[in-house]
Each structure stands twice: as structure tokens, then as C-alpha cells.
Amino acid sequence: MVDWxxxxxxxxxxxxxxxxxxxxxxxxxSGPDCGVCRDLLPKLEVALAADYPKIPLIGVDASLYPxxxxxxxxxxxxxxxxxxxxxxxxxxxxxxxxxxxxxALARPYALLLE
Numbered sequence: 724m725v726d727w728x729x730x731x732x733x734x735x736x737x738x739x740x741x742x743x744x745x746x747x748x749x750x751x752x753s754g755p756d757c758g759v760c761r762d763l764l765p766k767l768e769v770a771l772a773a774d775y776p777k778i779p780l781i782g783v784d785a786s787l788y789p790x791x792x793x794x795x796x797x798x799x800x801x802x803x804x805x806x807x808x809x810x811x812x813x814x815x816x817x818x819x820x821x822x823x824x825x826x827a828l829a830r831p832y833a834l835l836l837e
Contacts, residue, residue, distance in 0.1 A: 731782040735794050738783075743808045746835040747778045747828070751794075752802040755832045759818060760801040767803065772819035775828055777836045778805075807831045 732738055732750070738780065741748050755759035771780055785800050786791040795804060797816075803824060805813035811828050 728757070729785070730779065732791065735787055738795070741781060742809055744783070745779060745806075747775075747805065747807050747831060749778055749805075749834065750783055750804045750810045751780060752783045752785045752795075752797045752800050752804065753770060754779050754784065754789055754800045757800050763819075763821070767821045767824065770825050773834050774825050775836075778832065820831055 732741065733764075738750065742782065751764065751767065753764065768780060781792075783791055783797075783808055785797060785802075792798070799816050802814065802816040803819070803822075804811060805828070812831065813824065815824060
């Protein structure tokens with residue numbers, strides 16, 4: 724796992740519980756040997772905290788919990804998976820821009836959390 728200071732999940736049940744609990748929740752799937760994962764995470768954390776502080780960003784180490792990743796059809800890292808109102812809404816994998824995510828979240832955040 725990348726250097727993660729936030730909440731992490733270890734089971735599919737936790738994922739389901741968090742999706743049910745939060746109107747919008749983001750899961751960041753990464754691996755221990757992933758350079759892109761390490762570089763992208765701080766940028767993503769800053770972007771989400773600045774623009775969308777009410778959206779929890781939850782980490783999942785896909786190498787330690789492959790069943791969680793497989794159940795959500797995560798086959799590459801990093802992958803950001805965002806659920807809006809209980810449904811998968813945004814999926815970004817490999818090389819993506821935090822700004823792209825911020826833009827995609829503008830409307831759902833305004834409707835559900837402002």
C-alpha cells in the first residue's frame with residue numbers, strides 16, 4: 724500500500740457499508756510497488772480535500788485484499804472508484820488527472836452534499 728494516513732477497507736462488507744452510509748464515497752485501489760499510486764495519491768487527496776471535503780477517500784491495498792478488488796472488477800492500480808447515491812458513478816484507472824475527477828464530481832456534490 725502507498726503511504727496512507729486515512730481509512731482503509733479490508734473486506735467487501737466494509738465497502739458495501741461505506742457505500743450505504745455515505746451519499747458519495749471514493750475508494751483508491753493501489754499496490755505496494757506502484758510508483759504511479761504513490762505519486763497520484765497526495766495530489767488526489769489535496770484536490771478532494773480542497774473542493775469536496777465531505778467526500779471520504781478510502782484506501783484499498785489491492786495486493787493484500789485481492790478479493791475486494793476482484794469483486795469490484797479492479798484489475799489494475801491505481802484505480803479510483805467513486806459511488807454516488809449507492810451506485811458506481813466514476814471509475815478512473817492508471818494515469819488520470821485529479822482535476823478530471825474534481826470536474827466530474829462538481830454536479831453530484833452540489834446536488835447531494837451542499
